[in-house]
Amino acid sequence: MNYRNKLISGEKKIAVWGTGYIGLSTMAYFSKKKINCIGYDVDEKKVKNINKGILPIKELKEWFGFEIKSMVRSKHLKATNNIIKLYDENICVHFIAIPTEKDGKPFFSILFKVLKNIVSILKKFPDTKPMIIIESTLTPEFSEKKIIPFFKKNKVIPGKDFIYGVAPRRDWFVEKTKSLETLDRVFGSTDEASSLKMKSVLSLVCKKLHCASSHKVSEMVKSIENAYRHMEITLANQLSLAFPKEDMREVLRLVGTKWNIGTFYPGFGTGGYCIPLSSQYVLQQVKNKKSLSLLRETIKTDSAINKLIAKSIIRRGFKKIGILGLSYKGNLKVDILSPIIPFVKELKKNRIDVKVYDPYYTPKEIKKILNVNAFRFPTDLNKFDCIVVSVDHDEFKKNLGKIFKKFKKTKFILDNNGIWENSKKSLKKYNYHISGDNNWI
Numbered sequence: 001m002n003y004r005n006k007l008i009s010g011e012k013k014i015a016v017w018g019t020g021y022i023g024l025s026t027m028a029y030f031s032k033k034k035i036n037c038i039g040y041d042v043d044e045k046k047v048k049n050i051n052k053g054i055l056p057i058k059e060l061k062e063w064f065g066f067e068i069k070s071m072v073r074s075k076h077l078k079a080t081n082n083i084i085k086l087y088d089e090n091i092c093v094h095f096i097a098i099p100t101e102k103d104g105k106p107f108f109s110i111l112f113k114v115l116k117n118i119v120s121i122l123k124k125f126p127d128t129k130p131m132i133i134i135e136s137t138l139t140p141e142f143s144e145k146k147i148i149p150f151f152k153k154n155k156v157i158p159g160k161d162f163i164y165g166v167a168p169r170r171d172w173f174v175e176k177t178k179s180l181e182t183l184d185r186v187f188g189s190t191d192e193a194s195s196l197k198m199k200s201v202l203s204l205v206c207k208k209l210h211c212a213s214s215h216k217v218s219e220m221v222k223s224i225e226n227a228y229r230h231m232e233i234t235l236a237n238q239l240s241l242a243f244p245k246e247d248m249r250e251v252l253r254l255v256g257t258k259w260n261i262g263t264f265y266p267g268f269g270t271g272g273y274c275i276p277l278s279s280q281y282v283l284q285q286v287k288n289k290k291s292l293s294l295l296r297e298t299i300k301t302d303s304a305i306n307k308l309i310a311k312s313i314i315r316r317g318f319k320k321i322g323i324l325g326l327s328y329k330g331n332l333k334v335d336i337l338s339p340i341i342p343f344v345k346e347l348k349k350n351r352i353d354v355k356v357y358d359p360y361y362t363p364k365e366i367k368k369i370l371n372v373n374a375f376r377f378p379t380d381l382n383k384f385d386c387i388v389v390s391v392d393h394d395e396f397k398k399n400l401g402k403i404f405k406k407f408k409k410t411k412f413i414l415d416n417n418g419i420w421e422n423s424k425k426s427l428k429k430y431n432y433h434i435s436g437d438n439n440w441i
């Protein structure tokens, strides 16, 4: 089947399983090319919003640079929570974009639920030979050890009854320049002919595709590239812990001027779906407990750093702490594995009075996630002896005069990303530190 032509002509359509960041962006970009897409999600509210042309995650508008309303109106983009709508012989490509992690660990139950449904769709329409592309993050060898045997057990064979491929995502939902269209994307399938067909579909949207020799390779690329980042970010923290009196931030900024080295700064540690889990993903199928010790140490340090920062604040004797930021990334509402969660937990364990403000979260949400009260920004900043700016939301960078005026009782400021670095001199009297500088921890 010529998947590409059938999609372009409107004869066939795309199904997307999971309409979160990844799935909805898949739908948005393909439907922008006038390709019919139907997204299935168990979250009723999300489905309703999408069908009204409302982005359930409003930050996506900035990142896309376009609205989804026109695609919904032209019926190229639809969402449903009725599985029956996916039993459609005109679906020729299934993108899978459901979560593959839970409670900080790789988790594949949802994936198998989805695969079970796709198998029964395949059996209902045995002649359709659809393409199944996994966008969700997988652990190395997962396809070979779990997914393909699952298909075979259900008597459907990749390459024969359908095309199987793995095309992980690298999106950075903050910078417009790093979109599904523009980012380099690696993909792979079970054989060359299938890879070519997969390329013909992905290239409808993605401009820079890299074909791996197999799905096994493309699957591994995702967790290994992130494990590299995980290790480099954590090395910055280990260096800072080893030389606490030195300005490791400055050292690393200058180290990063070398042509083949990236710049990584110490801080609260990694957050979000991808980086904190990447080393665990790589290690999941590795039986020898001594191999990849670098990644094992990375996990240990990265999960301990936020508690070490909390302990150092407690040692300094502060009693009232105001934290600016719950999200793990600036200008986004994502608290998945945010290092602020264990940081707050550690402070609370030591009976420190902690309050949090994040413009992306309501006081109710803050209470639910962190079990602490929210404070009014900037009004209540005058109540804290220690202020922690954990994330670089734009709101924290504006009207600095108004913010700094509130530092009535402030004895210590820890700025994780250095967003107030330009005001360093005027903040010196408040014992201002940026993560990684001398004596920050």
Ligand SMILES: NC(=O)c1ccc[n+]([C@@H]2O[C@H](COP(=O)([O-])OP(=O)(O)OC[C@H]3O[C@@H](n4cnc5c(N)ncnc54)[C@H](O)[C@@H]3O)[C@@H](O)[C@H]2O)c1
Pocket: 017, 018, 019, 020, 021, 022, 023, 040, 041, 042, 043, 046, 097, 098, 099, 100, 101, 110, 113, 114, 135, 136, 137, 168, 169, 170, 171, 172, 173, 273, 274
């Ligand atoms: N967000 C990122 O930056 C990013 C980047 C690269 C890879 N990934 C990977 O992509 C995958 C999805 O991530 P995301 O950020 O889009 O997650 P998300 O939580 O934003 O979206 C997942 C969606 O799947 C839905 N869902 C849950 N169970 C379902 C089911 N049984 N059937 C259908 N839908 C179901 C949820 O309701 C949710 O809307 C994960 O494996 C993640 O690791 C994410």
